[in-house]
Amino acid sequence: MEIIKNGKVFTKNFTFEKADIILDKGEIKDIIYFGNNGDSTNNTSDISGSTDANNNKSDNNYTRIIDANGLMVIPGLVDIHFHGCVGSDFCDATLEAVEKMAEYEKEHGIAAICPATMTLPKQRLMEICKNAKEYKDIQMNTKSLEKNNEQVNTSEKLKAKLVGINLEGPFISPDRVGAQNPEYVQKPDAEMLQELIDESGNMVKLVTIAPEREGAIECISKLHDKVRFSVGHTMANYDEATLAYESGAKHATHLYNAMTGLNHRKPGVVGAARDAKNVTAELICDGVHIHPSVVRATFSMFGSDRVILISDSMRACGMPDGESELGGQVVIKKENEARLVTGELAGSVTNVYDCMVKAIEFGIPIADAIKAATYNPAKAIGVLDEFGTIEIGKKPGFVLVNEDFSINQVL
Incomplete structure (x- = not known):
């Protein structure tokens, strides 16, 4: 499995939410959303994805870790x-x-x-x-x-x-x-x-x-x-x-x-x-x-x-x-x-x-x-x-974007 951590993810509701994206076997397995304090939270907006980060806390679970802190994560x-x-x-x-x-x-x-x-x-x-x-x-x-x-x-x-x-x-x-x-x-x-x-x-x-x-x-x-x-x-x-x-x-x-x-x-x-x-x-x-x-x-x-x-x-x-x-x-x-x-x-x-x-x-x-x-x-x-969107079950295709909208990384 792979993880994109701490990014500001562009959701299917066309808003940005702090989240981790879990990838497994060429698909988005889970999206874990966080509150303003960075902790896992029960998000009340209609966003497909888990709000329980406890099962995914250890970095040892992943073959690749991408730190997206300070970056926007948008669909390709x-x-x-x-x-x-x-x-x-x-x-x-x-x-x-x-x-x-x-x-x-x-x-x-x-x-x-x-x-x-x-x-x-x-x-x-x-x-x-x-x-x-x-x-x-x-x-x-x-x-x-x-x-x-x-x-x-x-x-x-x-x-x-x-x-x-x-x-x-x-x-x-x-x-x-x-x-x-x-x-x-x-x-x-x-x-x-x-x-x-x-x-x-x-x-x-x-x-x-x-x-x-x-x-x-x-x-x-x-x-x-x-x-x-x-x-x-x-x-x-x-x-x-x-x-x-x-x-x-x-x-x-x-x-x-x-x-x-x-x-x-x-x-x-x-x-x-x-x-x-x-x-x-x-x-x-x-x-x-x-x-x-x-x-x-x-x-x-x-x-x-x-x-x-x-x-x-x-x-x-x-x-x-x-x-x-x-x-x-x-x-x-x-x-x-x-x-x-x-x-x-x-x-x-x-x-x-x-x-x-x-x-x-x-x-x-x-x-x-x-x-x-x-x-x-x-x-x-x-x-x-x-x-067109970042959702569970879709194949990954992301752009990690800097604050000035220059491309940081393409996945």
Whole structure:
């Protein structure tokens, strides 16, 4: 058994409580909460976990002891929208690329990843979906990993778990492509989407769609029980976006970016997403894509339950300044931003942990920012049973955080 001692643990109630976490055979066996004086206490809040520390007092019971005194212990983050990092991209469709991304993400506190595709030809999307399925099978089967050891780095490094695919295209508006390639934009096609779902082994979790396009509402109506449709890269007005949400869409792709804005007479997608109570909204909080005032306003409008922090990072994330690539287009990274050669803002170069820290710097309450990077994304894509909270029975995936929110240790 192992123990993380004396940490300020972020509970499933989104509060911090002083506690010890007991780990056994790859799972959280017990969580022992303490009162303000550091002694075991009967905690009256609805927290799953023991309040009896007597059976676990001796350090001799543990093969590893981690002293988290003075540290916050939060769940590993979940990034449901990013394209790449450290020179690799999900659309490379190679096992090596996903492996490099998984290692970088875990090093930066992200426990689960649902990387995004770009707007590409159908055959290329099929290859990406097939590669993701193969990588997931490798994660689940060490024998397969050994068979593929020439293709995949089999190091003992910690890695984020691949939990899904985010199809950010090709069912978008040709007038709101953003940094995507307009050559491959096409109308929403339920049959094609089903083929991609099948090829991925049902790993497709999110699908961006422009609801004003022909076939969009039909596609949402047919497949909303299988994937989470996200309104984005769209020219939709309030009524068109509202119809999409009424038809089964439940998400908004990087709110404010590549969509109709919030105007006092034309509330657009932002207004429709806000009014549809079951809809979650992605927010790129890198300090470039969204002004701090708008970050604060969004949390106020949507509430802490519905905002999901994402990175939307690209392969230039974690790399030096210079030329990079996104969806077949040249991108120039300079400091904390990346742009196409035309000047169009591309994806971010900031990981989602640093986005969470930015949100806190912008005035978002600590608990709300953590929730938006852990619980909310895990719930949105259906992996809350494994990620998003620290609870008995879940597999460990923690970030030990210093008082200044720098990462002390990742487990």
